[in-house]
Amino acid sequence: MTQSLPPLEELIACHECDLLMRHPRVGLEQKACCPRCGFELVTHRSHMRRRSLALVLTALILFVPANFLPIISLNLLGQNAVDTVWSGVLGLYNAGMEGIALVVLLCSMLVPLMKLLCQLFVLLAMPYAELRPAACYWYRVYHHMREWGMLEVYLFGILVSAVKLLDMAELHLGVGLGCFVALMLTQVWLEVTMSPHQVWDALSEKEDGHART
Amino acid sequence: MRALDAGIIVCSECHKLEYLRQGEVQHCTRCGARLHARRPDSIARTWALLVTAAILYIPANVLPIMTVNFLGKGAPSTIMAGVLELVHAGMVPIALVVFVASILVPTFKLVGIALLLYSVQRHQPMSARQRILMYRFIEWIGRWSMLDIFVIAILVALVNFGNLASIEPNLGAAAFSCVVILTMLAAVTFDPRLIWDNTFGEEEIEREEGEPVSGDNDTGRESEASAPPSNY
Numbered sequence A: 001m002t003q004s005l006p007p008l009e010e011l012i013a014c015h016e017c018d019l020l021m022r023h024p025r026v027g028l029e030q031k032a033c034c035p036r037c038g039f040e041l042v043t044h045r046s047h048m049r050r051r052s053l054a055l056v057l058t059a060l061i062l063f064v065p066a067n068f069l070p071i072i073s074l075n076l077l078g079q080n081a082v083d084t085v086w087s088g089v090l091g092l093y094n095a096g097m098e099g100i101a102l103v104v105l106l107c108s109m110l111v112p113l114m115k116l117l118c119q120l121f122v123l124l125a126m127p128y129a130e131l132r133p134a135a136c137y138w139y140r141v142y143h144h145m146r147e148w149g150m151l152e153v154y155l156f157g158i159l160v161s162a163v164k165l166l167d168m169a170e171l172h173l174g175v176g177l178g179c180f181v182a183l184m185l186t187q188v189w190l191e192v193t194m195s196p197h198q199v200w201d202a203l204s205e206k207e208d209g210h211a212r213t
Numbered sequence B: 001m002r003a004l005d006a007g008i009i010v011c012s013e014c015h016k017l018e019y020l021r022q023g024e025v026q027h028c029t030r031c032g033a034r035l036h037a038r039r040p041d042s043i044a045r046t047w048a049l050l051v052t053a054a055i056l057y058i059p060a061n062v063l064p065i066m067t068v069n070f071l072g073k074g075a076p077s078t079i080m081a082g083v084l085e086l087v088h089a090g091m092v093p094i095a096l097v098v099f100v101a102s103i104l105v106p107t108f109k110l111v112g113i114a115l116l117l118y119s120v121q122r123h124q125p126m127s128a129r130q131r132i133l134m135y136r137f138i139e140w141i142g143r144w145s146m147l148d149i150f151v152i153a154i155l156v157a158l159v160n161f162g163n164l165a166s167i168e169p170n171l172g173a174a175a176f177s178c179v180v181i182l183t184m185l186a187a188v189t190f191d192p193r194l195i196w197d198n199t200f201g202e203e204e205i206e207r208e209e210g211e212p213v214s215g216d217n218d219t220g221r222e223s224e225a226s227a228p229p230s231n232y
Helices: A048-068 A085-094 A098-125 A129-148 A151-165 A175-193 A196-204 B042-062 B079-088 B092-121 B128-158 B171-189 B193-198 B200-209
Strands: A011-013 A020-022 A030-033 A040-044 A072-076 A079-083 A170-173 B008-010 B017-019 B066-070 B073-077 B165-169
Touching (some): A011 B008, A048 A098, A072 A151, A079 A085, A085 A098, A085 B128, A098 A129, A098 B171, A151 A170, A151 A175, A151 B128, B042 B079, B042 B171, B092 B128, B092 B171, B092 B193, B128 B165, B128 B171
Antiparallel strands (some): A011 A020, A030 A040, A072 A170, B008 B017, B066 B073
């Protein structure tokens, strides 16, 4: 049976249900989904590298103000308190909850930052053959971290706590919140733009051409 | 047909195809990841994580997750109490969000993953398509349960006015974050291809009879050259 199969390069298997198919021809800005389970197999984005690089840099620039500028400030009987993502981590740590402090630190700051750095490195290393093994490694690391970055969940957390505090004290939204929203949107956009299939293809190409990115 | 039937395994990291070589530890030629036909010990590992999560689920819901000190009075509150408080304050939509994120979702995940495991182990004749949708939903929604943890982090940092008002995190929060992390890990260790391995025959027949083969556009045809039709 193996003899009658086309070469492996012309085949693709669904990652979620293991269905074997011929590799579809996908045009620019088109995607192909698994006919059996609907999993997205291949997406082809135009100018993937350039667009992703722009988004990664934007996100990295936004990262610092989003995490260290005040998100909300609270005024209670003349006393003022500000909250940043970082102060949330510190607050938990000081309250003796080191474990949760670590989880919050990872999910809302470290993992998103590491994800962005991995993506930046992969995108930069793409045209250089000697950097590709390292890029492959970091792109794998990125895939493992993917769902552990929880910026959008954190944003909802901000909303819920703001509502909880509304009737207790005076609330002001800070600059940090704007940056945080922008960071989250950029990151979501980046994840849509940087199609993994294209990245892997670019990373496995021989030196002869990097036209496909 | 399945890739595995053709002696092909898929790299779990970069999705490259490789021929399976029996009795050999294989690594992906593109990204270097260890290759497995299916995620190793998927069912046992997922069960282990799930049972641990189910045990921690009890303290997570019974123990207080935070204590609100307001003008000298301290009131510990559990997850459910927090939701009820929001309802009493008239903020039903937000209460609903918190209820869904911190009570419905963890419960649904525990039950859902257990159901998936059971159906795969016992070869239950359930629709594979429905189960894969459930799996994807569980995988996607898992992270949203962290909402309550983040709320606690923000509140603890913000409400810190000494005796006047302060909020302290409690042990329930630690248990709850463990439940969320363990169920997320359980979703990662579960191999969705097991769902299709079991119900392979029926689904294929069903598909051949009526449904269109195409996905969004231009999608892959099954490699018709590879297997006799009766094999489907």
